[in-house]
Amino acid sequence: xxxxxxxxxxxxxxxxxxxxxxxxxxxxxxxxxxxxxxxxxxxxxxxxxxxxxxxxxxxxxxxxxxxxxxxxxxxxxxxxxxxxxxxxxxxxxxxxxxxxxxxxxxxxxxxxxxxxxx
Amino acid sequence: xxxxxxxxxxxxxxxxxxxxxxxxxxxxxxxxxxxxxxxxxxxxxxxxxxxxxxxxxxxxxxxxxxxxxxxxxxxxxxxxxxxxxxxxxxxxxxxxxxxxxxxxxxxxxxx
Numbered sequence: 001x002x003x004x005x006x007x008x009x010x011x012x013x014x015x016x017x018x019x020x021x022x023x024x025x026x027x028x029x030x031x032x033x034x035x036x037x038x039x040x041x042x043x044x045x046x047x048x049x050x051x052x053x054x055x056x057x058x059x060x061x062x063x064x065x066x067x068x069x070x071x072x073x074x075x076x077x078x079x080x081x082x083x084x085x086x087x088x089x090x091x092x093x094x095x096x097x098x099x100x101x102x103x104x105x106x107x108x109x110x111x112x113x114x115x116x117x118x
Numbered sequence: 119x120x121x122x123x124x125x126x127x128x129x130x131x132x133x134x135x136x137x138x139x140x141x142x143x144x145x146x147x148x149x150x151x152x153x154x155x156x157x158x159x160x161x162x163x164x165x166x167x168x169x170x171x172x173x174x175x176x177x178x179x180x181x182x183x184x185x186x187x188x189x190x191x192x193x194x195x196x197x198x199x200x201x202x203x204x205x206x207x208x209x210x211x212x213x214x215x216x217x218x219x220x221x222x223x224x225x226x227x228x229x
Contacts, residue, residue: 032215043207043219044162093161097215105150105169107217109161 003027004096006110013084014118020080021113023094029074030096034107035067038091050077084117091115120145120212124220132228137198139223141208142190150211151184151191155204156222162207166193198227 003026013019023033031052036044048058048069056069068080077096081088091114095107121144131137143151149170154162168175168182168191175182179198184191195202205224209217 034216043221046216046218049216091159105211105215106152106164106167107215109154109163111161112159114159 002106002108004030004094004108004110006094006113008113009111010114010116012116012118015085016083018080018082019084019115020078021092021094021115023077023079023096023110025075025096025108028096030077031074032097033071033077034095034097035069035077035079036093036095038093038112040091044093047079081115084115086117089115089117120148120210120218122208122210122218122220124208124223126223127221128224128226130226130228131198133198133200135198137193137195137202137225137227139193139206139208139225140190141192141210141220142188143210143218144189145210145212146186146189148210148212150215151182152209152211152217153180153182153193154207154209154219156207157204165206195225200227200229203227 005024007022033050035047038044046059047062048056050056050069050071052071058064071077091112093112094110124141152167155165156162166180166182168184179196181194205222207222208220
């Protein structure tokens, strides 16, 4: 149990275009999902916390108009990188917090999406 | 806000020896401390966690200790094997279940 999927696993796009990444909890309901960014050989940096049915809470320094987050259901959150630039190239990973039947402290991570902006 | 420091950044041990990774945190309100293992290009995988009401937890070759007074916690891996080679991250949970991660430790097990 507690499987989180992400789609796509990798994407290459041109500078100035937008990219949408989906994060799904496959076998549990996730009222809270988190989006992280990880640059090569670095740690995971939290970008935002996404709660189902409400606006996301962004970490300091993360542009909410550039990284649009939508958490429309208990199993799906999306991250849209708008007007992507080469500096946005990174590994984006989502996680979902456990709910009923699972530890509510534990975060289960998706496999990540490698974004390359040309 | 919470700040987590992790040491060492790289660690190389002989197969069969023990490995210890240490983390300190700054926010005394943090009450949940997980450890994740991440292989290259893969997702972080939870290997063990500890809550603030417990001082030590063990799962086979892996153990975690927590010293709330000193605000530090450590990961211990005994009888290391080549498949233990990976990057390990500690994390602390201050508020709203969000996690603040340490910088990571690249562990290499030499055959």
